[in-house]
Amino acid sequence: MGKAQRLQRRILPGFGLSLGVTLFALSAIVLLPLSAAVLKSAGLGWEGFWHAVTTPRSLAAFRVSLTTAFWAAVIDVVAGLLIAWVLVRYRFPGRRFFDAIVDLPFALPTAVAGIALTALYSKNGWLGHTLYGWGIQSAFSPLGITIALTFVGLPFVVRSVQPVLAEMEPELEEAAATLGASRLQTVVHVIFPEVTPALITGFTMAFARALGEYGSVVFISGNMPMKTEILPLLIITQLEQFQYAQATALGTAMLGISFVFLLIINQLQRWHLARRGAL
Amino acid sequence: MANSGHSSRLELRPAQREPWWLRWLLILAAVAALTLLVLLPLITVFAEALRRGWEVYLAALVQPDALSALRLTLLVAAITVPVNVVVGMAAAWCVTRFTFPGKSLLITLIDLPFAVSPVVAGLVYVLIFGARGWFGPWLMEHDLRVIFAPAGIILATIFITFPFVARELIPIMQQQGSDAELAALTLGASGWRMFWKVTLPNVKWGLFYGVVLCNARAMGEFGAVSVVSGHLRGLTNTLPLQVEILYNEYQFAASFAVASLLALLALVTLVAKSILEARVDSQDS
Numbered sequence: 182m183g184k185a186q187r188l189q190r191r192i193l194p195g196f197g198l199s200l201g202v203t204l205f206a207l208s209a210i211v212l213l214p215l216s217a218a219v220l221k222s223a224g225l226g227w228e229g230f231w232h233a234v235t236t237p238r239s240l241a242a243f244r245v246s247l248t249t250a251f252w253a254a255v256i257d258v259v260a261g262l263l264i265a266w267v268l269v270r271y272r273f274p275g276r277r278f279f280d281a282i283v284d285l286p287f288a289l290p291t292a293v294a295g296i297a298l299t300a301l302y303s304k305n306g307w308l309g310h311t312l313y314g315w316g317i318q319s320a321f322s323p324l325g326i327t328i329a330l331t332f333v334g335l336p337f338v339v340r341s342v343q344p345v346l347a348e349m350e351p352e353l354e355e356a357a358a359t360l361g362a363s364r365l366q367t368v369v370h371v372i373f374p375e376v377t378p379a380l381i382t383g384f385t386m387a388f389a390r391a392l393g394e395y396g397s398v399v400f401i402s403g404n405m406p407m408k409t410e411i412l413p414l415l416i417i418t419q420l421e422q423f424q425y426a427q428a429t430a431l432g433t434a435m436l437g438i439s440f441v442f443l444l445i446i447n448q449l450q451r452w453h454l455a456r457r458g459a460l
Numbered sequence: 461m462a463n464s465g466h467s468s469r470l471e472l473r474p475a476q477r478e479p480w481w482l483r484w485l486l487i488l489a490a491v492a493a494l495t496l497l498v499l500l501p502l503i504t505v506f507a508e509a510l511r512r513g514w515e516v517y518l519a520a521l522v523q524p525d526a527l528s529a530l531r532l533t534l535l536v537a538a539i540t541v542p543v544n545v546v547v548g549m550a551a552a553w554c555v556t557r558f559t560f561p562g563k564s565l566l567i568t569l570i571d572l573p574f575a576v577s578p579v580v581a582g583l584v585y586v587l588i589f590g591a592r593g594w595f596g597p598w599l600m601e602h603d604l605r606v607i608f609a610p611a612g613i614i615l616a617t618i619f620i621t622f623p624f625v626a627r628e629l630i631p632i633m634q635q636q637g638s639d640a641e642l643a644a645l646t647l648g649a650s651g652w653r654m655f656w657k658v659t660l661p662n663v664k665w666g667l668f669y670g671v672v673l674c675n676a677r678a679m680g681e682f683g684a685v686s687v688v689s690g691h692l693r694g695l696t697n698t699l700p701l702q703v704e705i706l707y708n709e710y711q712f713a714a715s716f717a718v719a720s721l722l723a724l725l726a727l728v729t730l731v732a733k734s735i736l737e738a739r740v741d742s743q744d745s
Contacts, residue, residue: 193558193641193642195553203570206543206622207570210615211569211572211573211622213588214581215576217584217593218584218587263489263490263493266490267490271486279490282498282730285502288676288680288733290682290700290722291683292680292682292703292704292719293505293719293722293723296703296707296716296719297716297719300504301500301501308496308500331497351473355475358474359475364478392577393577393578395686400707413683416580416583417687432583432584435577439576443572
């Protein structure tokens, strides 16, 4: 394999050109700007950086962002597994339609999602009206942020679980049934372990996306410092007040977090590809 | 993203079936969840946009600010998408046709913009091109603007959409292998002829698919663009930013009217996506 590809390297043209274009664009558009942020915050020194990241307001924003993103990803896992299961296993009128709109959160601009969710969940909205009636404040609260982040993350879970369910061998379930397992036991002990890696991948992707999300949250969150202010919003606020050092430090911290998530997701995907390959 | 299980025929064996009542309970629950989480927000956009009637709706769309936002959005997409096609194609070609040290690192780095918060993407451009940024003073001397100008919006959008085309092409080209291309070369085709006659036709549906996704994101990007744009009315507002401005001015009907254009774009994207997915699948097999 390795030898054949080394031979190809000589036969197929365009190695230098394509690699050159890729590296140039990647460096100019992505890597250089990102390293600017890292270098700028290195200029703050460790203490300056730490100070900017641990102000009470920053810590509160970290807490709001992490908890809302976590709960949104948890809801996505539950709803996503249910939706993926029904779309793969059952036939019902409108299935193709519902399958297609799973991707809506990918396609709908986040600002549009943001104002729509706010209209829906504010006091006079279709759903907000009922929720407020029950004494639940659904907009301008951490709950509102969680709702927006759930919307944004849902397709990640559905789309990572769906192919695993679709390709699962029927023999697995038959074997379990033949060996006397009830349907519930089969689902819990046979099917669930099969989809767990995909669920974890979907959870991680939804969580990572939710942490950085801005557009769909900014309208529904109410943006109260210390209470409903998420990290990306705090960065924008600081930029608008010309607190570049603060904004840069927080931005770099977020970059670090996203880089860790990228590595985790890559590793997870490799893991569950290997599992699926082994079957 | 390409896999959504389109097999319309389904044969479940007895051991895989649930009782009918449970089946319908689960279907109802899933449909309810999708309606609540995804469908209702979409319906809300159109309901709010048309709340004051068609005349108000149409009037909101032909406002000069809305039209200039539409023009800027189209301009951004018209530059972003071709750049992405060329770079995505180049990246997919070198990654799937050659082995070289650092290849898997390169693939990871191409995906990096997916993991970065849009706000951080905007921030890094401010740090480079802003008034206090690296090139800020030099740009000022030469009377050039990047931040608070269309150039910054375009750069930030290219950053955000960077992985879209490459990501769709890499798995397809990996799977197809290079036999057809080697055959074309053996038969005497030049490199470019091979590319236009063999490589491109083989990946065209995957390429369209990437373009559709890239275009949707380019037209709809909000966070990154919001940081670099400065919200100058009629000058640096894209459609999503126009939605925000109108909304914050409590012009809800107008805001949702502009938003409905973007929602229509999303619907067209979804339709194109499901058509293309079927094509990509059939081209693969």
